[in-house]
Amino acid sequence: MTTTATSALADSELPRLRLDVAPLLLLPILALLALPLVGSFPTWVTLTIAGLAMGMMIFIMASGLTLVFGLMDVLNFGHGAFVSVGAFTATLVLLPMQGWMQADSVLLNLSALGLAIALAVLVTGALGWAFERVIIIPVYGQHLKQILITMGGMIVAEQMIHVIWGPDQIPLPLPASFRGVLLFGDVAVEKYRLLAVAVGLIVFAAMFLVLNRTKVGLLIRAGVENSEMVEALGYRIRRLFVGVFVAGSALAGLGGVLWGLYREMLTAAMGSDLMVPVFIVIIIGGLGSVGGCFIGAMLVALVANYAGFLAPKIALVSNILLMVSILLWRPQGLFPVAKR
Amino acid sequence: MMLSRMFSGDFPRSRFLALMLLVAFAGLTLAPFLFPGARALNVAATICVFIVLVASYDLLLGYTGIVSFAHTMFYGIGAYGVGLSLYSVGPTWGAVFMGLTIALILSLVLALVIGLFSLRVKAIFYAMITLAVASAFAVLASQLSDFTGGEDGRTFGVPEVLRPGFRLIDAEVFGTAINGKLITYYLVFFSALALFLLLLRVVNSPFGRVLQAIRENDFRAEALGYRTVVYRTLANCLSAVTATLAGALMALWLRYTGPQTTLSLTIMMDILLIVVIGGMGTLYGAAIGSALFILAQNYLQALMRQASEGLAAVPVLANLFHPDRWLLWLGVLFVLSVYYFPSGIVGKLRGRK
Structure with a gap:
């Protein structure tokens, strides 16, 4: 009896997806908690915006990685290479x-920057395509080999940067109109950080729209949930995957340009150095979840900034502590993806 | 029979491989007499330590199928444990053992915690978490500069017997002075040999077979009644402890401990390269791989320098052969070996027969 009753209910109206708000609330709670600890309001605003800017850049780099993993169960340890290549191409x-x-x-200034970003995105996208063709295709479904092979790919890519651009660090000055700070009363905000936040928001919004409002996005989300079913329905998941991989690599390149300008100094190892926060972010967010990746990136960056101000010694371990506490709360990450 | 016990019944199974191992063994045993000079001896000692370090990593990667990036962390704990203890207490054997004990306990606890925390899930998860923890540890070691000496590291004295000034007998043997440096070398050499044979024993025991079963098919191993989490964690702890001992040996040899020599990601990459190129899932691969790699690191670069100078007229080619770019060629070799001969040098030699 009861089964027929529930199925009748399901027929008439699909139950709405329950919106999971607890992770969303983490960000404001964290920021508010930090306010009394930091003490002064202007410092807090500066720290928060710095954190958001850093979080946006990390998100841009991490989002492609988490999607690729969600869709095809491939974790690219060489993702950092695209970040470095993007930044060096921009020079x-x-x-x-x-x-x-x-x-x-x-x-x-903006058009110079736009040209640089366009070139970086093109080059890293093309490189991503080649990487997928040459490096990743033979090792589908074999995690151990994937880790090894992508790690090897990163070593080679980093060394090639040395070969092409020389072994020295390259200074990369900011454009004139994004140097310095804006003052709102007592609150000082670096201009470039605002630009980074803006770019990050645009990327997030675009991704959100593509994933939720287009057919390609629907297929990608369905592929993350159950790729075999998507294939059985007649869609070529391979092609979808190549597209996502290229897009993810291009995003890493974009993130690399932003990060390089933020640091104003380029090193070939900058990408692989970033892999640690990027991995922490996608673990916190739940492997395969873009929304979780966004929240995770913000959390990691905010915690790093607050901790850097309050207790510099533990700042670099703070990420690990954050990851451990999140995983104790939700072992699969903030937004667990159904399949994995 | 005796030999079989020593090798735990796991022989090289290839004539050429056996020859290579024999050459390496003889070379390392007689290194102080065959190759006089501080540099050659240093290379030999580094090879000994790396054989242990890489073999312990192979226990994880090759035998159990776990990718860890925290191996240098345990190596560093060993080196820092002995180093800092000698630095703060003074050059006595008591300090060595105290530091070693603390380091071993710390490694064991860390390996246990990380293992229980993340070995339940996928290999990929473990790789990411160890990478994060290891990098945090490296940063911590360079940040707590009052305690660890920061980026500069710590130079310390070793017990009397191990100092270069110490003479066991006044006469020279085959033109080599029997001094503390020599004694330290043999301490390193015999400890490394013992640890290597011990690891060989472990991987050929029933326990080692279970690890291989987990590598091949963890689901089936679980179905056969083996608690895979327990076995994986045990392998992790064992490998961590061995790496710690290797670190302690390195500290005693160098009389110095710093982030660059023990904790850096570069060393982790080197270990990974050696295991894969030497041959995953066989400890002889670790031995051959380490010997070839360290020799190449120290002597091949000179060759590349000549090639680079010879090609100075061709701009890009000269850069390609620049001695600092040798990692490029290793990386290419690494990728090719994962594809085309996943069992590495040793697997190739054994397959030839």
Whole structure:
């Protein structure tokens, strides 16, 4: 009796997905908790915006990785190489175009930056395609080999950067109109961080729309849930996967440009150094979940910034503590993806 | 019979491999007499330590199928344990053993916690978590500079017997002085040999067979009644403890401990390269791999320098052969070996017969 009753209910109206708000509340709670600890309001605002900017950049780099893992069960340990390559490719545009970069015009600055980002995204996207073709195809479904092979790919890519751009660090000055700070009363905010937050929000919004409002997005989400079923329904999951991999690599390249300008100094190892926070972010968020990745990136960056101010000694261990406490609460990450 | 017990019944099973091992063994045994000079002896000692370090990593990667990036952390704990203890207490054997004990306990606890925490889930999860923990540990070691000496590390004295100034007998043997450096070398050599044979015993025991079963098919191993989590965690702890001992040997040999020599990710990469190129799932691969790798690291770069200078006229090619770029070629070799001969040098030699 009861079974027929519930099935009748299910027929008439699909139960709405329950919105999981607890992880969403973590961010404001964390920020508010930090306020009394930091003490002064302007410092708190500066720290929070710095954290958000850093979080946006980490999110841009991590989102592709988590999607690729969710969709095809491939974890690319060489993802950091795309970050470095993106940043170094940008120098090909930015260094010769110092005239536009140092000009006192927001438009010229932005167009130089836009050109650099376009080139970086193109190059890393193409590299991602090649990487997928050459490196990853033979090792589908074999985690151990994937880790080894992508790690090897990263070593080679990093060394190739040395071969092409030389072994030295490359300084990369910010465009003229994004240097310095904006003052709102007592609150000082670096201009470049605002730009980073804006770019991050645009990327997140675009991704959110593509994933939730388009057919490709629907297929990707369905693929993350159950790729065999998507294939059985007649869609070519392979092609979808290549697309996501290329997009993820291109995003890593974009993140690399932003991060390189943020640090104003490029090293070939910058990408692999970032892999640690990136991995922590995707573990916290739940492997395969873009929303979780976003929240995770913000959490990691905010905690790192607050801890860096309050207790510099433990700042770099703070990420680990954060990860452990989140995993104790939700062992599969904030937003567990059904299949894994 | 005697030999069979020593090798735990696991022979090289290839004539050429046996020859290579014999050459390596003889070379290392007689290194102080065959190759005089501080540099050559240093290379030999490094090979000994790396054989243990890489073999213990092979226990994880090759035998159990776990990818860990925290191996240098345990190596570093051993080196720092002995180093800091000698630095703060003074050069006595008591300090060595105290430091070693603390380091072993710390390694064991860390390995246990990380293992129980993350070995229940997928291999990939464990790889990421160990990478995060190890990098946090490296940062911690360089940040707590009052205690660890920060980036500069610590230089310390070793017990009287191990100092270069110490003479066991005044006469020279085959033109080599029997001093503390020599004694330290043999301490390192025999400890490494003992640890290697011990590991060989472990992987050929019933316990080792279970680990291999888990590597091949963990689901089936579980179905046969083996608690895979327990076995994985035990393997993890065993490997961590061995790495700690290797670190302690390295500290005694170098009389110095710093982040660059023990904790850096570069060393982790080296270990990974050696295991895969040497041959996963066979300890002889670790031995051959370490010997070849360390020799190449120390002597091949000179060759590359010549090649680079010879090609100075061709801009990109000269860069490709620059001695600092030798990792590039190793990386390529690494990727190719994962694809085409996953069992490494040893597997290739055994397959030839």
